[in-house]
Amino acid sequence: MNSNIQEDNKYFIIDLFAGAGGMSNGFEQTGCFKTIGAVELNQSALKTFINNHSTFAGLETFSDIKKVDFSKVDVFNSVPKKDLIVIGGPPCQGFSNANRQRNNLISGNNQLVKEYVRAIRQLKPAAFVMENVKTIKSDKHKFFVTNGRIKLADGEVDIFSTEEYLTKELGVEIENTSLTLIRSSNKSKMLENILHIIVEEQNEVSPIISGQNNSYLSQIRSLHRRLSKSNYIQAKNKIEARVFERMSEVINMTNSCELIAPVIRETALILDKLSSGARLFASDIKEVIETFMSINHFLLCIKELQGEDIKYKLNKPVITKGVLTVSAEVKSYNVLDYVLKSLEKEGYIVKDMVLNATDYGVPQKRNRFFLIGINTNAASNDINIKEPSKIASESFTVYDAFASLIKYMPGKDVKDNIILNISIEERIKTNSRLEKYYTEGYKNTIVKNHINTESKDMSIRRFESLDQGQNFHDLSDDLKSNYTDTSRTQNTVYLRLKHDEPSRTVVNVRKSMWIHPEYNRSISIREAARLQTFPDSFEFFGKKDEQYQQIGNAVPPLLARAVAEKILELLNKKPKYPIGEVLNQHLEVNV
Known part of the structure; x- marks a missing residue:
């Protein structure tokens, strides 16, 4: 093994479609994983990832997964397969014939799921975790049969989407599908x-x-x-x-x-x-x-x-x-069916599940799909994959996330690099049940990224008119006047959060104009990060909107941590720092 990554009792992570690194951060929080590689196309997100995973000098990063031949990356190949874990959330969008005027007929994002499968096929890790939208299980998520003429990153022809391979090797069910190419009056x-x-x-x-x-x-x-x-x-x-x-x-x-x-x-x-x-x-x-x-x-x-x-x-x-239509006949198959059967063929026992983030200490209502796979050669016992045990006996709330920040007004410019130092004594007085977690056991008092947007007069008037739990649709008509079609505006726009409940699913809350429960202002980058359970030591980089987007796209680290503990259990290991010790004993500290 490469001497740079030699470490006892550690598994090594390769994070695909890594974003800012929420999932790998959650894995590392157990004390049993170290990240050695990441693939992320967005450069600001990759910068955030690198700056928060820099403890390992040999971190290998790539931008375009389609160009990576994983079998030829020295750092990855220096790790024993039994110690290697692959994680990631490949983008996947549902297919619909309803709107043929959009830019793309086929969602290129769906093809990235195949790239994830290719990475598993080449790396053959001890275990993998794939995270995605819960609707990936629906029939709207489709792949299409190909001719088998495209070459992969390793130079081999992609036979894995041909009808012969799909039916004879995987037993995937294929159906005829009509794609509407044009519909014109x-x-x-x-x-x-x-x-x-x-x-x-x-x-x-x-x-x-x-x-x-x-x-x-x-x-x-x-x-x-x-x-x-x-x-x-x-x-x-x-x-x-x-x-x-x-x-x-x-x-x-x-x-x-x-x-x-x-x-x-x-x-x-x-x-x-x-x-x-x-x-x-x-x-x-x-x-x-x-x-x-x-x-x-x-x-x-x-x-x-x-x-x-x-x-x-x-x-x-x-x-x-009176409507002119031209369509194309293609053959399609279900994305998840392909993924499951492909990875089973590679020697993995797999289990898919939908997890609610609130069950694992995240102060946010967020349901996400997870696929866990264990290589049959990596576990000594019979493998029975079940959902991670629920950690939180009751849901944590927006107050738990925001408490120690409430009296601090956010800055407006990311270039100002405002740094807060919130003492342990002050944090404990808030009675927030998450402060021990955000400070990593009351070790860190520094807070960065407490930045939000300078709101215009109309936005402030809207803020002032909304109570906790209300949103855009609760505004008076005169405050909606510059919206062309108010019926199409989602009920997460201009949402004022409620202190005593988990938030709704965090997206790019700057674009959605989420409002602080107590003040007439938008929530800050750090407040959004806390709703996603990023520790305060985790710093975001890039332009303001890029940072908000990185947070909205991320897997909540606490949710990932619970999944990581399940992986350890399946590999007959225990976490060095169990999640329950942080969440259930949050006030046990000597100040």
């Missing part, structure tokens, strides 16, 4: 004819504006929305006129076939007129713009299917009740 015969030709002749036609020109895609959609609201269109200013000019240049440079050349010419002509200051009637240009958008979206969908190597067959365009 545009009555343009040009659109209908072009789609018919592309489908019938299977012509390979490139998108007019591709993803690399995303800003122009957004601009054309914005133009289309304005056509629906106004009788005429004109460039708002010189800047927008220049944008229209540049858009015309971009689409004129497209190397598309003659089939869609008329659409390109007509759209470019409209953009040229707008760039020169012309005022055009919406009724004269709407059909052209809609045709352009529909064709481009359809071609983007085809490009995505091909780029993801998905096996598909295009259906002929159909018009029903």
